[in-house]
Amino acid sequence: MAAADAPAHAPEYVRSIAPYVGGKPIEELAREMNLDPATIVKLASNENPRGPGPRVREAIAAAARDLNRYPDGNGHALKHALAARLGHSPDSIVLGNGSNDVLELVTQAFLRPGDHAVWSQHAFIVYPLATRARGAIGTEVPAKDYGHDLDAMRAAITPRTRIVFVANPNNPTGTWLAPAAVEAFVDAVPRDVLVVLDEAYNEFLEPSEQSDAVAWVGRHRHLIVSRTFSKAHGLAGLRIGFGVMDASVADLLNRVRQPFNVNSLAQAAALAALDDTAYVDESRRLNRDGMRVLEAGFARHRLRWLPSHGNFVLVRVGDASRVYQMLLAQGVIVRPVANYGLPEWLRITVGLPRENERFLAALARALDATADVGSGANR
Numbered sequence: 001m002a003a004a005d006a007p008a009h010a011p012e013y014v015r016s017i018a019p020y021v022g023g024k025p026i027e028e029l030a031r032e033m034n035l036d037p038a039t040i041v042k043l044a045s046n047e048n049p050r051g052p053g054p055r056v057r058e059a060i061a062a063a064a065r066d067l068n069r070y071p072d073g074n075g076h077a078l079k080h081a082l083a084a085r086l087g088h089s090p091d092s093i094v095l096g097n098g099s100n101d102v103l104e105l106v107t108q109a110f111l112r113p114g115d116h117a118v119w120s121q122h123a124f125i126v127y128p129l130a131t132r133a134r135g136a137i138g139t140e141v142p143a144k145d146y147g148h149d150l151d152a153m154r155a156a157i158t159p160r161t162r163i164v165f166v167a168n169p170n171n172p173t174g175t176w177l178a179p180a181a182v183e184a185f186v187d188a189v190p191r192d193v194l195v196v197l198d199e200a201y202n203e204f205l206e207p208s209e210q211s212d213a214v215a216w217v218g219r220h221r222h223l224i225v226s227r228t229f230s231k232a233h234g235l236a237g238l239r240i241g242f243g244v245m246d247a248s249v250a251d252l253l254n255r256v257r258q259p260f261n262v263n264s265l266a267q268a269a270a271l272a273a274l275d276d277t278a279y280v281d282e283s284r285r286l287n288r289d290g291m292r293v294l295e296a297g298f299a300r301h302r303l304r305w306l307p308s309h310g311n312f313v314l315v316r317v318g319d320a321s322r323v324y325q326m327l328l329a330q331g332v333i334v335r336p337v338a339n340y341g342l343p344e345w346l347r348i349t350v351g352l353p354r355e356n357e358r359f360l361a362a363l364a365r366a367l368d369a370t371a372d373v374g375s376g377a378n379r
């Protein structure tokens with residue numbers, strides 16, 4: 001009997017993973033539709049539309065001179081700067097190739113096949129992906145008003161549960177939990193279960209709403225808070241994020257991570273970005289203003305949207321794959337979210353003012369052309 005090909009020997013739990021589908025790259029749409037990339041508007045991946053600020057660009061250019069050298073595998077300078085900023089010791093910080101890497105590292109260090117994790121319906125899809133890649137299983141807890149139902153998530157914890165994932169604000173719904181409710185949840189979770197609190201969009205919250213969760217790590221040793229430079233800091237292309245956790249947990253993540261998981265340009269850029277608080281403040285303002293413009297546009301079309309605490313918003317358009325295609329044909333890329341169990345919705349990242357206007361004009365044309373959409377999607 002002929003032996004099976006190598007792919008058939010991959011674990012069943014790997015073969016059954018549905019690949020991550022990201023926002024369509026600008027160059028790909030340009031090729032497919034024969035468009036000039038410069039005319040394409042991408043509002044599909046919650047990127048900061050401003051690009052990195054001048055000080056960060058300078059830091060990247062300076063660091064580029066030393067690209068023959070390996071990066072500092074311990075991220076000394078950045079960890080010390082983060083530690084000072086966050087009031088923790090450097091050995092409680094783990095740097096990642098994006099915060100996605102930190103999420104992966106937690107599953108790598110803590111999940112064995114058959115273990116269990118908990119996340120919410122409509123939560124960031126990397127939680128099930130990272131869990132299943134370890135042969136672990138998960139419970140997707142039904143959402144409440146599109147957001148996390150923390151009581152139900154607490155109740156879903158079993159003796160096999162090792163990790164609970166909470167995104168705050170959540171992507172793609174933009175829902176947000178008040179910090180007091182999150183801390184009460186962390187307190188209610190058994191000490192032998194890690195709570196991974198993903199705060200990729202924390203900087204977009206108004207300062208009065210911003211989470212203090214990093215400070216809770218001192219009294220909750222089973223809490224990991226992850227943050228990123230990809231969103232408000234505008235560095236998605238460089239891939240850098242970090243987790244804050246008890247030093248004993250950080251030590252385990254550091255054992256399984258690649259020795260040089262964060263490249264030198266990313267470390268230099270993040271160090272400069274950390275100091276540029278004005279850039280983040282301006283990005284927050286731009287986002288807030290752009291959000292109001294998008295909401296007004298949705299209201300004009302009598303479309304339902306979910307009030308969002310991130311730099312993106314979910315809008316219900318009915319036949320979302322059709323509207324998505326019609327937007328693509330006009331050179332506007334947004335994000336379909338059927339894979340999040342939201343087949344009637346599209347997720348729109350807040351862009352620059354002219355990008356928001358381009359999107360709204362394209363949306364108006366798409367809705368006009370899809371006569372059945374209006375009736376299907378009205379509130």
Ligand SMILES: *Cc1c(COP(=O)(O)O)cnc(C)c1O
Pocket residue numbers: 046097098099100101124167169170171198200227228229230236239240241
């Ligand atoms: C974008 C995002 C991340 C990860 O982004 P990185 O670029 O890997 O840092 C993590 N969590 C949520 C909820 C996100 O939307």
